[in-house]
Amino acid sequence: MANTMKVSLVAADREVWSGExxxxxxxxxxxxxxxxxxxxxxxxxxxxxxIDVRTENxxxxxxxxxxxxxxxxxxxxxxxxxxxxxxxxSNFDExxxxxxxxxxxxxx
Amino acid sequence: xxxxxxxxxxxxKSTESMKKITRAMELIAASRIIxxxxxxxxxxxxxxxxxxxxxxxxxYSNVDxxxxxxxxxxxxxxxxxxxxxxxxxxxYSSSVLKEAERLNERLRAEGKTVTTYISGRKGEAYFKFxxxxxxxxxxxxxDQPQYENAREIGETLIEAFVxxxxxxxxxxxxxxxxxxxxxxxxxxxxxxTVRLLPLEVVEGEEKPAADEVLPLYEFEPxxxxxxxxLLPKYVDSRVFLxxxxxSASELAARQKAMKSATDNAEELIKKFTRIANxxxxxxxxxxxxxxxxxxxxxADATAGSE
Numbered sequence: 001m002a003n004t005m006k007v008s009l010v011a012a013d014r015e016v017w018s019g020e021x022x023x024x025x026x027x028x029x030x031x032x033x034x035x036x037x038x039x040x041x042x043x044x045x046x047x048x049x050x051i052d053v054r055t056e057n058x059x060x061x062x063x064x065x066x067x068x069x070x071x072x073x074x075x076x077x078x079x080x081x082x083x084x085x086x087x088x089x090s091n092f093d094e095x096x097x098x099x100x101x102x103x104x105x106x107x108x
Numbered sequence: 109x110x111x112x113x114x115x116x117x118x119x120x121k122s123t124e125s126m127k128k129i130t131r132a133m134e135l136i137a138a139s140r141i142i143x144x145x146x147x148x149x150x151x152x153x154x155x156x157x158x159x160x161x162x163x164x165x166x167x168y169s170n171v172d173x174x175x176x177x178x179x180x181x182x183x184x185x186x187x188x189x190x191x192x193x194x195x196x197x198x199x200y201s202s203s204v205l206k207e208a209e210r211l212n213e214r215l216r217a218e219g220k221t222v223t224t225y226i227s228g229r230k231g232e233a234y235f236k237f238x239x240x241x242x243x244x245x246x247x248x249x250x251d252q253p254q255y256e257n258a259r260e261i262g263e264t265l266i267e268a269f270v271x272x273x274x275x276x277x278x279x280x281x282x283x284x285x286x287x288x289x290x291x292x293x294x295x296x297x298x299x300x301t302v303r304l305l306p307l308e309v310v311e312g313e314e315k316p317a318a319d320e321v322l323p324l325y326e327f328e329p330x331x332x333x334x335x336x337x338l339l340p341k342y343v344d345s346r347v348f349l350x351x352x353x354x355s356a357s358e359l360a361a362r363q364k365a366m367k368s369a370t371d372n373a374e375e376l377i378k379k380f381t382r383i384a385n386x387x388x389x390x391x392x393x394x395x396x397x398x399x400x401x402x403x404x405x406x407a408d409a410t411a412g413s414e
Contacts, residue, residue, distance in 0.1 A: 010157055012255040012348065014150040030329045041323035043161060045337045069338065071161055073323035078157050082255065082341065 004056050005037045006076045009063060011084045017053075017061070024077050025052040026070055033070065041073040051079060062087045113391065116384035120377055127373035133196065134366035140251065141294070141359040148291070148352040151255075155345045162307075162335075162342050168324065169331035174273055175266070175339045176307045182282035185220045186243070186268055187211060188261065188304070188347075190288035190354040191231035193250040197358055198365030200289065200297070201230040204354075207299035208287045215285075223268070223281055227261065227351070243268070251355050258348030265347070266340055269305045288350040289357035295364070297357035304346060307339065 008018035024035040027049035033042070046068045054060055068081030085095075165171070189208040191201045208224075208231075215222050226232050226245040235242045244264055249257045265284050272280030284305040289297050327334045 008153070010154045012151065012154050012345065013147065015153045028328060029333070033328075041325045042328060043164060043325040043334055044328035045334055067337075069158075069161060069334075069341075071157070071164075071325070073325065080154060080157050080161070080341075082259070082344075 003037045005035075005039075007053060007055075007079070008077070009051070009053075009079045009081070009084065009086065012082045016063070016084055016086050020056040021053050021077075022056060023052075023054040024070075024079075026050075026079065028070065035070075035072055035077055038075055039072045039077075041071075043069065043071045046070055046079070046081065051081075051084075113384060113387045116380050116387060120380045120384065123373050123376045123380065127370055127377070130366045130369040130373060134363055134370060137359045137363035137366060141356060141363060144251075144352070144356040144359055145291075148349070148356055151345075151348060151352055155349055158338070158342050158345050162338050164323075164325055165327065165331055165335050165338060169327065169335075171331050171335050173332075173335050173339060174270060175305060175343070178306050179272070179282040183220055184223065184272060184281045184283075185215045186223045186225060186265065186281040186284045187215075188225040188227065188265065188284065188286050189231050190286070190350055191226065191228035191234075191250070192354075192358045193229040193247055195230060196365060197362040198368075200358055200361035200365075201228070201234075204287060204289050204299045205231060205234055207301060211285060211287060211301050220282075225261070225265065227257075227354075249351075251358060253348070253351035253355055255344075255348055258351055259344045261351075262340065262344035262347045265304065266343055286347070286350055288354045289361075291353045291356040291360065294360050297360055302346075302350075304343060307342065 004020040004022055006018070007021040007024055009016040022036065026033055026035075027047050028044045029047045030044070033044060035042075046065060048066045049064070051063045051065060052060075053062070063081075063084050063086040065079075065081040065084040068079065068084070071078045071080070166176075187208060189204060191204055195201070212222050212224075223243045224235065224240070225243050226235060227247070228250045229247045232242065232245045232247060246257060246261055268281045269284055270280075272282050274280060283303060286302050286304045288300060290300040291297055
């Protein structure tokens with residue numbers, strides 16, 4: 001397929017996702033960036049926010065990160081984030097618990 | 109004789125329970141080491157991508173960054189020593205501490221003052237016992253380091269280094285060295301010294317192949333900003349890799365030490381069993397000879413009286 005590219009999402013301690021995708025949307029410190037196949041090489045700083053990826057065969061996932069890098073070269077996109085939470089991995093109860101803990105902490 | 113026999117039996121028993129403990133520790137270390145190796149493997153992609161990105165920026169822009177600039181005359185050095193939290197790992201901690209001492213001496217010979225940073229309780233105890241000052245110590249994660257730990261350490265070291273850019277700043281350093289144990293194989297772990305800061309960007313874990321030309325990146329927002337964000341992460345990731353290597357080494361060293369302890373205990377048990385058997389046999393022999401002697405004496409006495 002000509003209009004897909006290799007995408008890998010890498011956290012500090014593991015590779016979270018890798019595969020073929022058609023579109024990657026992420027927010028950089030400069031604003032949103034959208035990457036499709038054969039994009040020109042870019043190295044940019046990601047801001048805290050959401051990464052949105054349309055995979056081949058109409059798949060889709062999102063991930064939340066607190067910052068990192070995106071590098072695009074040779075039809076490969078690499079997303080480097082120290083901490084990242086991907087949609088199908090995260091769990092609502094756990095997220096809620098963490099959020100409550102954080103709110104309680106800030107309340108103190 | 110009977111008393112010492114009991115003594116030997118007690119010793120055999122205590123050695124046996126010791127053997128059970130060391131055997132258990134050996135097995136635990138063996139199972140954890142696989143996990144530690146996996147973690148090291150999983151962390152590799154991040155480090156690889158990061159060093160690629162750093163070398164890309166370094167190659168295509170002539171940006172001078174404080175973290176990569178060699179100070180003109182380095183007078184103050186910091187050393188981070190990665191040791192273990194717990195003992196019973198053979199010479200693991202002492203060999204890395206020895207390496208640190210060697211580095212210490214070398215730096216002193218170069219006329220630098222040395223500030224020490226410690227990771228691991230063993231190293232902390234070593235310096236405390238000798239009443240030597242430690243700038244900061246982190247403990248409690250030596251066998252399972254998390255990225256957060258590495259980040260904390262990295263941030264502290266970078267802070268000290270950045271403070272060192274000002275000649276007279278309190279607590280600033282001009283260079284940062286890292287002493288940790290490199291995991292070569294299950295049998296070989298070597299203490300290893302690297303200079304962490306100022307960064308030498310050229311060296312990468314994996315040099316790109318000659319035919320693989322680095323793409324002409326566009327940097328957003330600017331090369332400086334990208335480098336600014338990249339380099340601290342790069343330092344953190346190097347610290348993290350060192351911690352992971354150290355943890356795998358620690359477990360391997362512990363497994364090895366506990367294996368030889370178990371073997372030793374086995375040998376001791378064999379020896380004690382032999383001595384105990386000998387003692388028992390000697391006791392029996394003595395008893396028999398006493399009885400025979402008594403019978404003979406009795407027979408002689410009755411024979412004499414007739």
